[in-house]
Amino acid sequence: MGPGLRLALIARLLFSLLMLFPLVGSGSEQQELDMEYGEEINETCAGCHGVFGQGSIEGEYPRIAGLDAAYIAKQLKDFKERKRINIPMIPFANERELPGDDVRIISEYLASIQLPTKLQPIDEENFDALERLHASKRVVNIKNIPGDKELGRKVYEDECSTCHAKDGYGSKKKRAPMLAGQYSEYLWRQIKNYRSGERLHDDDPDDAEIFNEISDAEFDGMLAYLATLDDD
Ligand code: HEC
Ligand code: HEC
Structure with a gap:
């Protein structure tokens, strides 16, 4: 390989790298935007399912956090098409309130929330009552x-x-x-x-x-x- 060809190869490699990195950057930015938007959509859901998608202890509202994203999206689609009847969700699960892209985003957002099954032991040195209260809300243990x-x-x-x-x-x-x-x-x-x-x-x-x-x-x-x- 002559020096000219090698230079051309290096230049092409650098060019591809430059092309690659902005793409990676905008990909994760998009993900962050989706998560922020997911949080916004979730404000509607939180009225029944709780801020963390933890549901209600008596099971009137199921936990929806930590379920698989594809499963959540399928249920939302079934609610919208009335294949699965869910009367309380009729005002929320329709094309106007929850178009297809929103279904994808809220499903990924909820799937990413992890609910611990127990409360961490108290850290006496850094005890913060409010933080403790928030943490206890996330705990789901059937x-x-x-x-x-x-x-x-x-x-x-x-x-x-x-x-x-x-x-x-x-x-x-x-x-x-x-x-x-x-x-x-x-x-x-x-x-x-x-x-x-x-x-x-x-x-x-x-x-x-x-x-x-x-x-x-x-x-x-x-x-x-x-x-x-x-x-x-
Ligand atoms: C007015 C109350 C209410 C609101 C608001 C609400 N839901 Fe629900 N949701 C319910 C009830 C009740 C059920 C259980 C229905 C049943 O028993 O079949 C349910 C079930 C679900 C399920 C099925 C869970 C499973 O395991 O199959 C999903 C997913 C869900 N809701 C997502 C959402 C999302 C996302 C939002 C916000 C866009 C939302 N819900 C807003 C009341 C609500
Ligand atoms: C061949 C695979 C398969 C078998 C076997 C199976 N399931 Fe399922 N189950 C599914 C799928 C897929 C879904 C999601 C259905 C949907 O999309 O609504 C589901 C959903 C459910 C749900 C709804 C959960 C929720 O969050 O709303 C319950 C409850 C359930 N199954 C109970 C059972 C029980 C009990 C048995 C055994 C008697 C069983 N399943 C056997 C595939 C299976």
Whole structure:
């Protein structure tokens, strides 16, 4: 390779690097803007789901933070198309209030919020009461409920864990959401909706039968078992 050619190669390399870096820069800037905008959209959601998407302890409002972004986006799309009925969200989940791009941004924003399952031990030297209060709001640990956990574990592992994962935290590949870390009362309501056919499980009308074949006692046990999976 002659010196001329080598210089030309180096020049081309430098040029590509210069072209690359501004792109990387604007990419993360865009991400930051999306996150800021996500925070803004979330102000609407927070009225019901809480500032951190933590939901309500009694499960009237599910936790939406930390769910997979694609799953959140799919639910929002289903709400908008009324494939999944959610009356309280009708004023929010429509094309005017939540166009497609907003769906993507709020889904990514919520997916990125991590909710710890326990409060950190108190740091006596740097104790800040307000910070502590904020931190405690983010903690979600599903309370243990009565039910035959051993029976529930068995049914869960036989019938559900192939998609929702053995640890209960779901599978991106199977598009199945986390059931561990979600409120039991909310999950029971979904099970009833699947049984009645009001909501389609895995987009498959035949799944209603599976949910009807599993008894109330088995589901009680399963929810009791799932509630323990976020304990350590
Ligand atoms: C007026 C109250 C209210 C507001 C505001 C609201 N939601 Fe909801 N949302 C609900 C209720 C109630 C449910 C549970 C419905 C059910 O039981 O099927 C729900 C369910 C959901 C779910 C399904 C969770 C799951 O695990 O499948 C998602 C996702 C969601 N909301 C996202 C949002 C987003 C994003 C916003 C803001 C743009 C929002 N919600 C605003 C009341 C609300
Ligand atoms: C073949 C894979 C598969 C199996 C097996 C499966 N699920 Fe699911 N499940 C899904 C998918 C996919 C979704 C998301 C559905 C949607 O998009 O609305 C889902 C959603 C759910 C939800 C809604 C969660 C929420 O946040 O609203 C519940 C509850 C649920 N499944 C319970 C079960 C139970 C209980 C079993 C076992 C009896 C089970 N699933 C077995 C794939 C599966």
